[in-house]
Amino acid sequence: MGLEPLPWPEGVGRVILDEVDSTMAEAARRAPALDRPTWIMAYRQTAARGRRGREWENPPGNFSATFVYRPGGTPASAALRSFMASNALFEALAMKIDRDRLALKWPNDVLLNGGKVAGILLESTGSAGQVDWLSIGIGVNLVTAPTGVEGASFPPVSLEQEGGQPCDPHELLSMLASNMATEERIFTELGFGPIRENWLKKAARLGEVITARTARDEITGRFETVDEAGQLVLETPKGRVTIPAADVYF
Structure with missing residues (x-):
């Protein structure tokens, strides 16, 4: 049925x-x-x-x-x-x-x-x-x-x-x-x-290391969360980075 x-x-x-x-x-x-x-x-x-x-x-x-x-x-x-x-x-x-x-x-x-x-x-x-x-x-x-x-x-x-x-x-x-x-x-x-x-x-690779590629930069870090503004939050060796727009790779 x-x-x-x-x-x-x-x-x-x-x-x-x-x-x-x-x-x-x-x-x-x-x-x-x-x-x-x-x-x-x-x-x-x-x-x-x-x-x-x-x-x-x-x-x-x-x-x-x-x-x-x-x-x-x-x-x-x-x-x-x-x-x-x-x-x-x-x-x-x-x-x-x-x-x-x-x-x-x-x-x-x-x-x-x-x-x-x-x-x-x-x-x-x-x-x-x-x-x-x-x-x-x-x-x-x-x-x-x-x-x-x-x-x-x-x-x-x-x-x-x-x-x-x-x-x-x-x-x-x-x-x-x-x-x-x-x-x-x-x-x-x-x-x-x-x-x-x-x-x-349902997020792919949450808690894992990913790379975010922006128009000007490439940032690699642990995918910590998405914040209340919908931005990607990565924990990197240089600290916490918030990314408003990027292509993600892993």
Whole structure:
């Protein structure tokens, strides 16, 4: 017997497209006219992108969607929602594969057996120190992993190729939407604390030595925690170092 599909969250819109340049670009185009939080999913993207403008391949059968809404608050508060999305995505994938094989890599990747199975990208617009709207893009290798990625520290893997149960993009979208609605309620009512605690329970290499590579520096130290601002905290020979943005390697 299969699991019953999760109910779609009340008050949340859903747009399904056959093809688009990227769901993030589509979210930016639609955001000014939206009257409710909305998920935008596409079967095919022709110009998908990841963090820092990197290309994100999207073979057929994989998952690409963006959640766009108006959370209010500051850009710093909006940025913390990457952890919320990571928790929601982890729990959705854990319905399809042993959760012990999954881990969250700071700031916003999901690892499966040490390879990258999913990535999260945040973009926002606003003025006067306030966020107007926030887009959270999520890409998941459900069926196949991109090929030709040479020398990747975290080579791409797919859920199916690593032994996970088959997962249709629509099914993942429903799980994600339900989980995100729950995470947003926690964030709104209780703040970042519970989100952060849940994320740390799933964090890759917590307590171990890792390397954070910023635009200007490379810092190696013991991964101590993520602080209340979502920053990476490393204990190094020169003391405690707090890092707001970097690529992590181990």
